[in-house]
Amino acid sequence: MDCPRWLPLESNPEFVNCLGMKPTWQFGDVYGLDPELLSMVPRPVCAVLLLFPVTEKYETFKQEEEEKLKGQPQEVSPGVYFIKQTIGNACGTIGLIHAVANNQAHLEFETDSALKKFLEQTSKMTPEERATFLEKDEAPSLDEKVNLHFIAFVNVGGQLYELDGRKPFPIVHGKTSEDTFLEDAVEVCKIFMARDPQEVRFTIIALSKDSY
Secondary structure (H helix, E strand, O other), X not given: OOOOOOOOOOOOOOHXXXXXXXXXXXXXXXOOOOHHHHOOOOOOEEEEEEEXXXXXXXXXXXXXXXXXXXXXXXXXXXXXXXXXXXXXXXXXXXXXXXXHHOOOOOOOXXXXXXXXXXXXXXXXXXXXXXXXXXXXXXXXXXXXXXXXXXXXXXXXXXXXXXXXXXXXXXEEEEEOOOOOHHHHHHHHHHHHHHHOOXXXXXXXXXXXXXXX
């Protein structure tokens, strides 16, 4: 099987292998938000990805949030890896980079991993420089041209961060821990859903330690 260097985010057993990540951690769908369904997700979880529709309501909220945070800057850990999204349909790729880059201590990579190489080459860059570097990368973008967007939630230094390449900076959502991370991230996902109660196009994916 010929693997492109970037893949669309989907629950595919070959997915992490093609990225050069060893399959000790796997992406899997979260089937519901109630405690019983969340308990079925293998633990620990080191990243949560949310796929959601970009609606007028969301764009209005995004603009208001940005203006508010510019006036009240957050304290963002220098340990957070953040990349801006400048490629039109690459939000799946950006979400994946955010999930993996902020969990390198947990994840294992093959020696020839293109993703690991990209992270090493961009580790000291600014979010804008990383975006430019990704633009020059010859990786094919397999993200579909749909009005949906991927963002990542990660735990860095005990803080829950929302990482969205369309925003100017990471968003801090308060304290979290390895034990409560999935539930904490899901609480933020619920806010996204409540903002657009008529929408059903929400998908949550967890990056979990393989339990097999």
